Amino acid sequence: MATQDADPITHNASPDAVVVRFAGDSGDGMQLTGGQFTLSTALAGNDLATFPDFPAEIRAPQGTLFGVSAFQINFGSREISTAGDAPDVLVAMNPAALKVNLSSLKPGGLIIADSGEFTKRNLEKAKYESNPLGDGSLAQWDLLAFDISALTIEAVKDFGLGNKDALRSKNMWTLGLALWMFDRDRQPLIDWLNAKFKTKPDIAAANVAALNAGHAYGETAELSGPLKQLHIAPVKSDPGLYRTITGAEAVSLGLVAGAQLAGLPMFFGGYPITPASSILHHLARLKEFGVTTFQAEDEIAAICASIGASYAGQLGVTSSSGPGIALKGEAMGLAVMTEMPLVIVNSQRGGPSTGLPTKTEQSDLYQAVYGRNGDAPIPVVAASSPGDVFECAIEACRIAVEYMTPVMLLTDGYIANAAEPWKVPDVDSFEPFTAKFLTENNNPDGKVLPYKRDAKGARPWIKPGTPGLMHRIGGIEKNEGTGNIDYSPENHQAMTDARKAKIDGITVPDQGVTLGDEGGKLAVVGWGSTFGPIRRAVDNCRKKGLDVSHIHFRHIWPLPANSGELLRKYDKVLVPEMNTGQFKTVLRDQLLVDAQPYTKTSGQPFKIAELEAAIELALAE
Amino acid sequence: MTEVAKIETTLKDWETDQEVRWCPGCGDYAILKAVQRTLPQLGSDPKNTVFISGIGCSSRFPYYMETYGFHTIHGRAPAFATGVKLANPDLDVWLVTGDGDGLSIGGNHMMHVLRRNVNMQIMLFNNEIYGLTKGQYSPTSREHTRTPTSPLGSVDHPANPCAFALGSGARFIGRGFDVSKNLPDVLKAAHAHKGAAFIEIFQNCIVYNKDVFDDFAAPKGAEDRQLWLEHGQPMLFGNAKKGEVKGLKLVPETFSFEVVEVVDGDWEAAGVCVHDAKNRMLAHMLIELEFGPFPMPLGVIYDDPAETYESAVVAERAKAVEGKDNNLAKLLAKGQTWTVSGTAQDPI
Numbered sequence: 001m002a003t004q005d006a007d008p009i010t011h012n013a014s015p016d017a018v019v020v021r022f023a024g025d026s027g028d029g030m031q032l033t034g035g036q037f038t039l040s041t042a043l044a045g046n047d048l049a050t051f052p053d054f055p056a057e058i059r060a061p062q063g064t065l066f067g068v069s070a071f072q073i074n075f076g077s078r079e080i081s082t083a084g085d086a087p088d089v090l091v092a093m094n095p096a097a098l099k100v101n102l103s104s105l106k107p108g109g110l111i112i113a114d115s116g117e118f119t120k121r122n123l124e125k126a127k128y129e130s131n132p133l134g135d136g137s138l139a140q141w142d143l144l145a146f147d148i149s150a151l152t153i154e155a156v157k158d159f160g161l162g163n164k165d166a167l168r169s170k171n172m173w174t175l176g177l178a179l180w181m182f183d184r185d186r187q188p189l190i191d192w193l194n195a196k197f198k199t200k201p202d203i204a205a206a207n208v209a210a211l212n213a214g215h216a217y218g219e220t221a222e223l224s225g226p227l228k229q230l231h232i233a234p235v236k237s238d239p240g241l242y243r244t245i246t247g248a249e250a251v252s253l254g255l256v257a258g259a260q261l262a263g264l265p266m267f268f269g270g271y272p273i274t275p276a277s278s279i280l281h282h283l284a285r286l287k288e289f290g291v292t293t294f295q296a297e298d299e300i301a302a303i304c305a306s307i308g309a310s311y312a313g314q315l316g317v318t319s320s321s322g323p324g325i326a327l328k329g330e331a332m333g334l335a336v337m338t339e340m341p342l343v344i345v346n347s348q349r350g351g352p353s354t355g356l357p358t359k360t361e362q363s364d365l366y367q368a369v370y371g372r373n374g375d376a377p378i379p380v381v382a383a384s385s386p387g388d389v390f391e392c393a394i395e396a397c398r399i400a401v402e403y404m405t406p407v408m409l410l411t412d413g414y415i416a417n418a419a420e421p422w423k424v425p426d427v428d429s430f431e432p433f434t435a436k437f438l439t440e441n442n443n444p445d446g447k448v449l450p451y452k453r454d455a456k457g458a459r460p461w462i463k464p465g466t467p468g469l470m471h472r473i474g475g476i477e478k479n480e481g482t483g484n485i486d487y488s489p490e491n492h493q494a495m496t497d498a499r500k501a502k503i504d505g506i507t508v509p510d511q512g513v514t515l516g517d518e519g520g521k522l523a524v525v526g527w528g529s530t531f532g533p534i535r536r537a538v539d540n541c542r543k544k545g546l547d548v549s550h551i552h553f554r555h556i557w558p559l560p561a562n563s564g565e566l567l568r569k570y571d572k573v574l575v576p577e578m579n580t581g582q583f584k585t586v587l588r589d590q591l592l593v594d595a596q597p598y599t600k601t602s603g604q605p606f607k608i609a610e611l612e613a614a615i616e617l618a619l620a621e
Numbered sequence: 622m623t624e625v626a627k628i629e630t631t632l633k634d635w636e637t638d639q640e641v642r643w644c645p646g647c648g649d650y651a652i653l654k655a656v657q658r659t660l661p662q663l664g665s666d667p668k669n670t671v672f673i674s675g676i677g678c679s680s681r682f683p684y685y686m687e688t689y690g691f692h693t694i695h696g697r698a699p700a701f702a703t704g705v706k707l708a709n710p711d712l713d714v715w716l717v718t719g720d721g722d723g724l725s726i727g728g729n730h731m732m733h734v735l736r737r738n739v740n741m742q743i744m745l746f747n748n749e750i751y752g753l754t755k756g757q758y759s760p761t762s763r764e765h766t767r768t769p770t771s772p773l774g775s776v777d778h779p780a781n782p783c784a785f786a787l788g789s790g791a792r793f794i795g796r797g798f799d800v801s802k803n804l805p806d807v808l809k810a811a812h813a814h815k816g817a818a819f820i821e822i823f824q825n826c827i828v829y830n831k832d833v834f835d836d837f838a839a840p841k842g843a844e845d846r847q848l849w850l851e852h853g854q855p856m857l858f859g860n861a862k863k864g865e866v867k868g869l870k871l872v873p874e875t876f877s878f879e880v881v882e883v884v885d886g887d888w889e890a891a892g893v894c895v896h897d898a899k900n901r902m903l904a905h906m907l908i909e910l911e912f913g914p915f916p917m918p919l920g921v922i923y924d925d926p927a928e929t930y931e932s933a934v935v936a937e938r939a940k941a942v943e944g945k946d947n948n949l950a951k952l953l954a955k956g957q958t959w960t961v962s963g964t965a966q967d968p969i
Contacts, residue, residue, distance in 0.1 A: 241954055241958055241959075256949065260947075265708075269704065288947050290947065296700065300697060300700065304700035310704075427949045464709070465689075465712060470667055471689070472690035475692060
């Protein structure tokens with residue numbers, strides 16, 4: 001694979017995969033550059049995975065090490081499952097970007113640097129004692145340094161922009177060069193720029209000129225330097241219609257689809273928090289799909305208003321990240337107690353407390369499974385990739401509506417921001433789970449029984465406004481059928497048991513083997529966004545002849561019924577997680593299997609190489 | 622929002638079969654009866670009526686109303702109620718809260734439900750004490766209140782609920798007390814107001830803060846200590862039978878009120894102001910009147926409706942969806958897409 005290829009990228013005209021990292025100041029537009037390069041990559045038919053990696057500060061002081069923003073993309077003519085361990089190409093827009101990202105660059109990789117930004121002042125800010133572009137310290141890599149700033153100013157000089165405005169097109173110049181390098185069509189980006197700056201034709205024209213200039217520069221530079229044009233063939237994919245999708249988009253679309261399948265309007269209560277806000281942004285624009293978005297005064301009000309909407313007969317959804325989920329805890333307990341359908345999306349980030357707002361982690365699993373007062377079981381569904389979130393969101397809606405329960409959907413910062421090609425699903429392929437409301441008294445002997453359960457253990461959903469079914473519910477323990485206050489010992493025992501039995505009894509599909517055999521020496525068990533690196537690492541190890549399989553869980557709570565039986569078919573179970581071993585604990589507790597942790601909490605996804613090493617170590621022990 | 626047809630009910634129709642669990646003699650009983658008496662007069666329909674509460678003695682209220690009821694969590698009732706109204710604006714929502722629930726743990730939500738102007742009646746039972754947790758001082762307890770958590774007397778300055786509400790942007794401020802015969806009138810005015818209607822109801826906690834409101838609520842001499850406000854009427858109080866009528870007169874130099882005697886009913890000659898419930902400045906002045914030198918202002922202090930939150934949301938949605946459809950397949954395939962062709966064996 002490309003990331004372990006010993007040959008420098010520039011010595012092979014058609015590699016099967018390439019990892020490119022764009023890095024610059026947080027004001028340099030690297031995320032935009034990366035996003036557009038991703039789109040062009042997708043349109044070229046390559047498989048891809050991306051990793052936006054940016055600071056929590058919106059505009060950190062210019063030129064500083066902590067203000068570096070990067071976007072990594074791995075693309076190829078074969079299946080791509082991670083954003084790549086190490087870049088083949090590093091685009092460094094200033095000294096700080098070079099310094100921060102150099103250590104991950106593959107030996108023999110290519111550095112493209114804007115020499116115009118390697119000034120004395122910027123070098124000092126990046127804590128360089130001498131200019132790395134000239135002091136021979138980069139000898140183990142190929143280096144292409146030229147004054148992108150000056151070339152951009154030259155390219156847009158006809159548009160009468162000041163230097164400051166002109167330099168804002170620098171990222172488009174760089175993108176133009178990247179497009180040339182990978183033999184891409186410029187037209188979709190030109191169309192996009194013209195649409196984006198529709199009301200400012202001068203700015204649009206300047207950006208297009210910068211893009212074209214960067215592209216033209218590639219052709220010229222090819223003649224004399226290490227820059228070569230590379231061609232990456234399209235990947236073989238299932239036939240169908242494709243688009244790129246980020247996790248935040250997919251979760252929004254999945255929730256809309258879930259509400260439609262339930263036949264319900266959706267109420268989404270949210271409060272701005274990184275990295276979950278983008279879901280609120282997306283849904284705020286989808287009013288025609290029966291979506292009401294409510295930006296609440298805080299996280300607590302966001303979930304409470306959503307529960308209020310569910311109570312009134314809509315599908316309540318709330319979303320946040322770890323710190324906000326903590327604030328919602330008490331209200332989740334009320335949703336458990338009143339048995340109200342509700343979807344809670346947790347886009348996890350590094351914790352505890354404010355932690356690492358823009359970095360990814362999987363450390364809210366305990367919080368999701370156990371994190372409430374009292375015995376308050378909530379089903380937990382975890383998504384493994386940007387595309388997978390779509391189906392998981394539908395699954396969360398289904399469970400919420402069919403079982404009258406809050407459901408936690410776990411995703412994370414990596415999934416939320418990362419993009420991948422997504423085969424647009426056929427909406428008719430999903431089975432509807434139309435919500436039913438009680439409209440007639442369910443008690444022949446008296447008043448309505450709001451806690452009379454169906455065969456699945458779910459209570460009826462009764463909308464206020466329904467004639468003759470007035471009743472009261474609340475957070476105080478309620479009588480088994482009537483819902484009236486009842487503290488009696490037998491009743492609390494019965495209600496606690498009923499709430500637990502309902503969640504334990506949720507039908508989830510049997511757990512399959514994601515890659516490999518049903519049984520053997522080692523199962524690598526994952527959940528969430530570790531899917532890509534685990535899959536690739538297990539695949540590589542199997543190609544080396546190792547007896548290892550990959551099992552990836554979507555249903556965290558309740559676990560699929562066959563989980564214990566399946567895991568006991570392996571001599572060893574290794575659980576890589578971006579936390580200190582939380583799913584490992586759940587597996588040990590629920591299944592009595594000797595699951596061993598392999599953990600990482602650096603705010604960065606697993607690298608394939610480190611997982612391969614862990615697998616080899618586990619098999620050698 | 623559709624106009625809901627008025628229906629005929631009696632007080633009995635609004636009572637549940639649940640045993641009321643407040644302490645004997647609690648002011649909440651009187652408020653419950655006042656509400657149950659008022660709703661038939663309003664022509665309200667139990668099936669379209671929802672009582673939503675937080676936590677505390679007052680928040681048990683929904684269990685005793687034969688309507689839809691939601692007893693939620695401490696301080697958050699305004700947020701639940703906002704969700705209910707956005708999901709179904711036709712429901713008639715009554716929010717029941719207390720001084721601890723609504724102004725301490727839930728102060729934030731109270732502020733936002735008022736500034737958003739969500740159409741509902743908000744009854745804040747103010748007993749100046751935490752009752753259900755056994756008598757700790759609350760955010761409205763007067764200074765030097767001795768309680769288990771303030772054995773030497775509380776040092777906190779109390780909040781003024783009506784001033785808080787007005788400062789948060791409330792468009793309706795009413796005030797009454799548990800056993801007052803005028804309470805149903807205040808409730809009716811609140812119900813007629815489209816928007817968040819804030820009603821402070823002084824309520825006697827006979828166990829932990831007994832008779833703390835007697836200084837103005839005790840029947841003896843009440844006419845001298847209660848100023849019942851009516852829009853368009855002079856602000857008069859005192860004993861008319863004895864001819865001891867007084868009124869509030871504006872002192873422009875100090876921008877304040879003074880109490881003046883009214884001789885032979887000629888309030889105009891005495892310079893007594895006429896109450897204007899739409900005057901926000903006047904509402905501020907009345908709410909800030911110092912009790913003692915002045916009587917306690919009661920009734921409808923302020924009533925000046927504005928567009929409600931849920932009607933604005935509904936209107937915005939109607940505008941946003943104009944000319945758009947809800948075709949999910951089209952939404953999923955939005956943006957730049959590409960097609961991978963199938964082979965003969967593997968058709969699309």
